[in-house]
Amino acid sequence: MRRQHHHNHVTSNQPMKSKMIHPSRLREHMRDLHYLQSVELVTPFRLLIVLICSILMVLLIAFSANEEDILYQSYYTDVPVNLTRGPYHLNYEYVQQLRDDMLALYGYSPPIDKVEKRSKLSLQEFWDLYDGKWPVIVTDIVPNWTAYKEWSKDFFQQKYGADKVILKAVQGMLQDGVAHIRDMRTFISYLEQQVAWNSWTYMEDELFLMLRPELKDYIGNNYLIEENFFNLFPSEIRPWDCMFLWGTKYSRSTLHMDPYNWTAVSAVIWGRKKWKLFPPGQDQYLYTQHGHKCGFPLECKKYDSEVDAFEIDVWKYPKFRKAEYLEVEQNSGELLIIPSGWFHQAFNDEETLSISMQLMNRNNYLVVLEEIIKGKNLSRKRLPAYFNTLLPPDQVKQFMSMLPKKILKHGQEVTDSILNSLDVRRNQTADFQQVLPGSE
């Protein structure tokens, strides 16, 4: 049957004439036929072999793949998701590769060692090229805010002159800074006084805007940070939003990464800041202090360097010389966005008022959740097996819902006690040495 079939097949395409084989070629013809039969491609036997091989390959892959290596892709981005299986690490090389791919897609090649100043930046382009990947300065958001137009020294003097504010005063080195509570009028008088490289004052008040919601209305829209998963946190443990930063010339922050390693967003209302921004993965050069806590209602680790990057003691910190960083100037009306994982330090090059905001969104929410796990020593076993299959905001909600009630209770107590301590000190001008949250 097989032969017959094959024979038909071989001959069916031949012109009739070729069927007439001369006896002298019969042997040759028989040999050809035999050969053609022997190279028949699809036979039941071969099919069986292919089938067995395929099954073996599938089994091999299934058994050899380490569960940890199976990277789920999040819905929004290509960031691997593995929060349930072990500590989530920001894979900086992966992120840079992603950025390079995106830059190629946009046909855009900015200088590789600069922070660009952009306007008319679409949300999609921000997510694709910068958010979680590279710092950027956006120039056309802050000028639309009422704060930019109406906040002035007089504005604060008149409306809040008598209010107590938290400030850091430095006589000497940055590390010698001491937190004080003063009324705003007194702080404003410091701004008028002589300042020097090693004698300056910085109002770094995490609670000033939170306690005066009317001031929040002066801060206008910012479409780049509208998606903010911190809003999904229960109110008791939601980090205080919007830090008020008003400093004399020479005032500066520490070199640090932000609480929960969130994305930092700084808006300069007036003045000028110089920044040093350190790409991730350089911890061995930065002399990070251990054991510091952020002091927020939901406790987290604080990553502060001992080094003042604007006054480097190279004898004490020799490895710091190896650290690589970007430098950028942020002028009045400009918004700087610093991705998670980047150590940063700001230096006020003249008297400067700015506000700092925080961002947790689709591109860094895993970093933030991991910091919460670390900060509270939570067991990731509490996360359900399907956790990674949820959309990012649902992951955040799920995560929040599994937090023990006592964490929420503690969070409320922290806020209450800080507000009480502010109230108690409202009528005092005495110094207090306690470093309050926000004293960066």
Ligand SMILES: O=C(O)CCC(=O)C(=O)O
């Ligand atoms: O402007 C400053 O002094 C520092 C602000 C900052 O580092 C931040 O918001 O994370």
